[in-house]
Amino acid sequence: xxxxxxxxxxxxxxxxxxxxxxxxxxxxxxxxxxxxxxxxxxxxxxxxxxxxxxxxxxxxxxxxxxxxxxxxxxxxxxxxxxxxxxxxxxxxxxxxxxxxxxxxxxxxxxxxxxxxxxxxxxxxxxxxxxxxxxxxxxxxxxxxxxxxxxxxxxxxxxxxxxxxxxxxxxxxxxxxxxxxxxxxxxxxxxxxxxxxxxxxxxxxxxxxxxxxxxxxxxxxxxxxxxxxxxxxxxxxxxxxxxxxxxxxxxxxxxxxxxxxxxxxxxxxxxxxxxxxxxxxxxxxxxxxxxxxxxxxxxxxxxxxxxxxxxxxxxxxxxxxxxxxxxxxxxxxxxxxxxxxxxxxxxxxxxxxxxxxxxxxxxxxxxxxxxxxxxxxxxxxxxxxxxxxxxxxxxxxxxxxxxxxxxxxxxxxxxxxxxxxxxxxxxxxxxxxxxxxxxxxxxxxxxxxxxxxxxxxxxxxxxxxxxxxxxxxxxxxxxxxxxxxxxxxxxxxxxxxxxxxx
Numbered sequence: 001x002x003x004x005x006x007x008x009x010x011x012x013x014x015x016x017x018x019x020x021x022x023x024x025x026x027x028x029x030x031x032x033x034x035x036x037x038x039x040x041x042x043x044x045x046x047x048x049x050x051x052x053x054x055x056x057x058x059x060x061x062x063x064x065x066x067x068x069x070x071x072x073x074x075x076x077x078x079x080x081x082x083x084x085x086x087x088x089x090x091x092x093x094x095x096x097x098x099x100x101x102x103x104x105x106x107x108x109x110x111x112x113x114x115x116x117x118x119x120x121x122x123x124x125x126x127x128x129x130x131x132x133x134x135x136x137x138x139x140x141x142x143x144x145x146x147x148x149x150x151x152x153x154x155x156x157x158x159x160x161x162x163x164x165x166x167x168x169x170x171x172x173x174x175x176x177x178x179x180x181x182x183x184x185x186x187x188x189x190x191x192x193x194x195x196x197x198x199x200x201x202x203x204x205x206x207x208x209x210x211x212x213x214x215x216x217x218x219x220x221x222x223x224x225x226x227x228x229x230x231x232x233x234x235x236x237x238x239x240x241x242x243x244x245x246x247x248x249x250x251x252x253x254x255x256x257x258x259x260x261x262x263x264x265x266x267x268x269x270x271x272x273x274x275x276x277x278x279x280x281x282x283x284x285x286x287x288x289x290x291x292x293x294x295x296x297x298x299x300x301x302x303x304x305x306x307x308x309x310x311x312x313x314x315x316x317x318x319x320x321x322x323x324x325x326x327x328x329x330x331x332x333x334x335x336x337x338x339x340x341x342x343x344x345x346x347x348x349x350x351x352x353x354x355x356x357x358x359x360x361x362x363x364x365x366x367x368x369x370x371x372x373x374x375x376x377x378x379x380x381x382x383x384x385x386x387x388x389x390x391x392x393x394x395x396x397x398x399x400x401x402x403x404x405x406x407x408x409x410x411x412x413x414x415x416x417x418x419x420x421x422x423x424x425x426x427x428x429x430x431x432x433x434x435x436x437x438x439x440x441x442x443x444x445x446x447x448x449x450x451x452x453x454x455x456x457x458x459x460x461x462x463x464x465x466x467x468x469x470x471x472x473x474x475x476x477x478x479x480x481x482x483x484x485x486x487x488x489x490x491x492x493x494x495x496x497x498x499x500x501x
Contacts, residue, residue, distance in 0.1 A: 001191075001195075001316070001318075001319045002195065004186070004187035004190055004191070004331075004332055004333075005183075005186040005187065005190060005224075005225065006183040006184065006186040006187055006333065006356065007187055007332055007333050011332040011333060012333065013183070013184075013333050013354070013355075013356050015156050015180050015183055015356060016156070017155060017156075018153060018154070018155055019154065019155060019156045019179045019180060019183070020090060020091065020151045020152060020153075020154045020179055021087075021090045021160055021179050021181075021182045021220070021224075022055065022087040022088070022090040022091035022151060023091075023151045024182055024183070024223075024224045025083075025087055025182075025220055025223035025224050026048060026051065026052050026055065026087065026223070028048040028226050029048065029049075030047060030048055030049025030050075030052070031047055031048075031049060032047060032048050032226065033045045033046070033047055033048075033228045034046055034047060034048045034050075034051045034223055034228065034229070035051065035080045035083065035228065035229055035230075035231055036202065036228050036229070036230045036231070036249045036250070037079065037080050037231050038230060038231065038232040038233075038245060038248055038249055039077070039078070039079050039231055039232060039233050043248055043249070045228075046080045050144075051080060051083065051084060051087075053144040053145070054080065054081065054084035054088075054144055055084045055087045055088045055091060055149075056088075056091075056144070056146065056147075056148055056149045057088075057142045057143050057144040057145070057146065058084055058085060058088035058121065058139060058142055059088040059091050059092050059149040060146055060147075060149055061137065061142050062088055062089065062092055062094065062119075062137075063092055063149070065119055065137075066092070066094050066119060067093075067094070068092065068093030068094060068152060069093065069094065069095065069159065070094045070095065070117070070118075070119075071094070071095045071096075071097050071115045071116060071117035071162060072089045072094050072095070072096055072097065072117060072119050072120070072121060073096075073097045073098075073099050073111075073112060073115075073117050073119065073120035073121065073122075073130075073134060074086055074089070074096050074097065074098050074099060074120070074121050074122075074210075075099040075100075075101065075108075075120050075121070075122040075123075075126040075129065075130065075136075075210075076101075076121065076122060076123060076126065076139065076209075077101055077208070077209075077233050078208065078209050078214075078219075078231040078232055078233060078234075079231050079233075080231060081123070081139045081140050082209050082219075082231070083209075083219060083220075083223065083229075083231075084139065085121040085139050086098075086161070086215070086220070088121075089121075090152075090154075090160050090161075090179070091149060091151055091152060092149065092152055093152030093153075093154055093158070095159050095160060095161060095162055095176075096160070096161050096162070097111065097112075097115050097117055097161075097162045097163075097164075097174075098161070098163055098164075098209070098210040098211070098215060099111060099112075099120065099210055100208060100210035100211070101125070101126065101129070101208070101210070102208075103129070105129075105131070105133075108129060108130065108133055109133055110172065111164050111172065111174075112130075112133045112134050113133075114164075114174060114363065114364070115162055115174060115363065117134055118134055118135055119134060119135050119137055120134045120135070120136050120137065121137050121139045122136050122137070122138065122139065123138060123139065123140055124138065154179050155178075155179065156178055156179050156180035156183075156356075157178045157179075157180070157360065158178055158179055159176055159177070159178055159360060160177060160178055160179045160181065161176075161177050161181065161215075162174045162175070162176050162177075162363055163175050163177065163211075163212050163215075163307050164307075165307045165308075173362045173363070173365060173368060174362060174363030174364075174365075175307045175308045175359040175362060175363075176359055176360045176361055176362070176363050177357075177359050177360060178360050180356045180357075181216065181356070181357050181359075182216065182220050182221065182224055183356050184310075184311070184333075184355060184356030184357025184358070185216045185217065185220075185221050185310060185311045185357050186221055186224065186225065187311070187331050187332055187333055188303055188305070188310075188311030188312065188313075188314045188331040188357075189217060189218075189221040189225075189278075189311060190225070191301070191303075191314040191315075191316040191319070191331060192217075192255075192276075192278035192280075192301045192302075192303045192311075192314045192315070192316065193253045193275075193276040193278055193301070194275065194276045194298075194301065194316060194317055194318035195316075195318050195319075196221075196225060196227060196253060196276070197225050197226070197227055198275070200250075200252055200275075201227050201228075201252050201253055201275065202227065202228045202229075202230060202249065202250050202251050202252050202253065203218055203221075203222040203227050203228070203229050203230070203251070203253045203254075203255075204218070204229065204230035204232065204245065204246070204249055204251045204253070204254055204255075205217070205218040205254060205255035205256070205257075206234050206237050206242060206256070206257070206260055207255065207257055212307050212310055213255070213257070213280065213281065214255075216310060216311075216357075217255055217278075217280070217303075217310070217311065218255050227253075230245065230249035230251055232245045232249065237259070237260050237263055239263060239264060239267045239269050242260070242264070242269075242271075243269070243271060246271060246273070246274070247273075251274070252273065252274060252275040252276070253274070253275060253276045253277075253278075254274060254276075254277050254278070255277075255278045255279070255280075256277055256278075256279050256300075257279065257280075257281050257486055258279055258281055258282040258284060258288075258486075259486035259487075260486075261279060261284070261288060261292070261300070262288075262418060262425075264295070265288065265291050265295070266424065266447065268295075269295060270295050270296075271295065271296050271297075272297060274296055274297060274298055275298065276298060276301065277292060277296050277298050277300045277301070278300070278301045278302075278303055278314075279300050279301070279302055279303070280302060280303040280304060280305065280327075281487065282411060282487065283302065283325070283327055283393045283411050283412075283415070284300060284302055284415070285324065285325060285412070285415035285416070285418075285419070286324035286325065287415070287418075287419040288300070288415070288418075289322060289324060298317070299315075299317035299322055300322075301314060301315040301316055301317060301322070301328070302314070302315050302322070302326075302327045302328055303315070303327065303328060304327040304328065304391065304393060305357070306380055306381075306382075307359075308358070308359045308372065308378065308380075309351050309355055309357055309358040309359065309378055309380070310357050311331060311357055312330065312331055312334040312336060312351050312355065312357070313327055313328045313329060313330050313331060313334070313336060313391050314327075314328040314329070314331050315327070315328035315329070316328070323387065323388075323390045325392055325412070326387055326390035326391060326392045326393075327390075327391055327392070327393050328390065328391065329389050329390055329391065330389075330391070333355065333356065334351060334352075334355050335351070335352035335354075335355075336349065336350070336351055336352075336391065337349075337350050337352070337377065338350075338384050338385060338386055338391075339374070339377065339379075341385070344385065345385045345386060346383055346384070346385045346394055347383070347384070347385070348379055348380070348381075348382075348383065348384075348397065349379075349380045349382045349383065349384040349391070349393075350374070350377035350378060350379050350380060351377065351378045351380065352376055352377055352378075353373075353376045353377070353378065355378075358378060381396060381397050381398070382394075382395070382396055382397060383395055383396070383397055383400050383409065393409075393411065394409035394411070394412075395409035395410050395411050396490070398491075399429070399490050400430075401428075401429070401430035401438050401440055402430065402437050402438055403430065403433075403436045403437060403438050403439055403440060403468065403469075404436045404437070404468060406466075406468050406469070408430075408440060408468070408469045410427075410428035410429060410430075410440075410490065412465060412469070413428045413440060413442065413461060413465065413469055413470075413471065414426050414427065414428050414442075414488075416460070416461050416464050416465055417442060417444065417457060417460065417461060417471075419460075419464075420452065420457060420460050421447075421450070422446050422447055422450035422451060422452035423444055423445075423446060423447070423450075423452070423457070424445045424446060424447040424448075424450075425444075425445040425480050425488070426442055426443065426444050426445070426480075426488075427442070427443045427480050427481075427488040427489075427490055427493045428440060428441070428442045428443075428471065428490075429441055429443075429490050429493045429494045429497050430494070430497070431473060431497035431498070431500065432497070432498055439472040439473060440469060440470065440471045440472055440473075441471055441472070441473040441474070441475070441497050442457070442471035442473070442474045442475075443474075443475050443476075443477050443480060443493050443496075444457065444474055444475070444476050444477070445476070445477055445478065445479060445480055446476065454473075454474035454476075457471070457474055458470050458471060458472075458474065480493070481493065
């Protein structure tokens with residue numbers, strides 16, 4: 001494998017003493033295409049020069065209102081203005097706080113209040129959402145012309161972006177990252193797209209840029225690598241719209257969240273012309289990987305990370321064969337271990353300090369920051385096991401089911417049930433049981449018009465996984481509780497199961 005960006009020839013981090021992410025993302029010829037904008041009626045190609053003008057216009061306006069270290073919200077859909085907003089905030093040494101358009105008032109209020117921000121870069125739609133929570137500044141109404149704004153003299157440890165966790169366990173916490181966070185993502189992004197940066201590469205994701213997966217797995221790395229990034233509005237994932245965007249935007253490289261892949265598979269979609277597909281957030285099984293090779297024409301490269309330290313492991317079909325059920329190998333620059341492994345080799349996935357994409361800490365939560373670490377290791381809260389030099393994700397530490405002495409990861413059971421032709425979505429949790437400690441319970445949503453009995457689904461799992469891990473109880477629901485990023489909220493399902501005793 002060739003040398004990856006952000007690393008030296010020995011695979012160690014190579015980070016300069018002075019670093020500003022805005023400079024990283026704009027240091028290209030002014031006539032080179034940076035963004036392919038599909039948010040309007042027609043495609044518009046935005047060059048690095050034009051993007052720099054947008055950034056400076058915003059930066060000049062911001063400098064009259066905020067100072068270095070202030071937090072500034074960004075409440076914008078995928079668009080060139082969303083990119084320009086973050087870059088302008090970083091350019092002047094302030095801290096951007098990504099916000100999501102689908103947040104309701106309480107969700108916005110908690111993040112705005114916790115971060116202490118007073119200004120939000122947004123548009124007319126976002127201004128109505130912000131209301132009286134903060135001062136909205138319409139990014140798309142600010143002029144581009146004027147004197148160039150100098151880059152703030154920032155270092156890699158200086159705070160640049162405050163990203164809130166999805167809140168699947170407890171109140172969302174703000175993970176504060178320094179200017180080195182973008183560099184920390186580059187090796188894994190390049191790997192997960194089979195050495196991204198080849199001629200004709202063009203990157204897109206249906207994931208919103210308000211989350212670390214959209215902002216730092218796609219949008220900002222694309223700019224920093226000189227790869228055009230597609231900006232397209234998609235209120236909710238739609239298979240036909242997805243195909244249109246890929247064709248109109250000349251997309252060759254896609255980050256599909258697992259939920260999007262499952263929707264494509266359920267629709268029996270076929271997409272041609274892709275060079276790479278990456279996925280992360282939840283593990284994929286052998287069935288989904290096999291479908292990807294047939295329907296997308298590529299090996300789906302899984303990657304692993306979290307808001308606190310992202311892109312730490314990845315598959316890369318250009319360098320090695322994927323191993324079904326595993327999320328890849330450690331990305332160069334990251335040291336990963338499985339701590340306190342049991343007799344089966346399962347333990348706590350941890351990342352060693354010094355990783356460039358590791359957070360500076362939780363915003364104003366020193367005790368929770370300290371609890372996240374054990375010596376030199378950051379605890380992910382996930383359970384995993386080594387299979388050679390591949391890492392297999394078992395499940396969240398608090399999601400792992402203990403039944404009759406076995407520790408059972410829900411992800412594998414969910415993946416198995418999803419291969420059944422009648423199943424649309426599923427969430428698996430442990431239900432308290434006096435005899436077995438817990439029994440496996442599955443909450444299943446069937447596809448429209450499809451039928452399946454609990455016994456049929458139990459047999460489906462029993463025939464494909466270990467006999468002890470099949471769901472002893474199955475309940476059919478119309479919908480599952482989901483986060484805004486499309487992940488099943490197992491915490492709510494566990495609470496529901498706990499009340500059924």
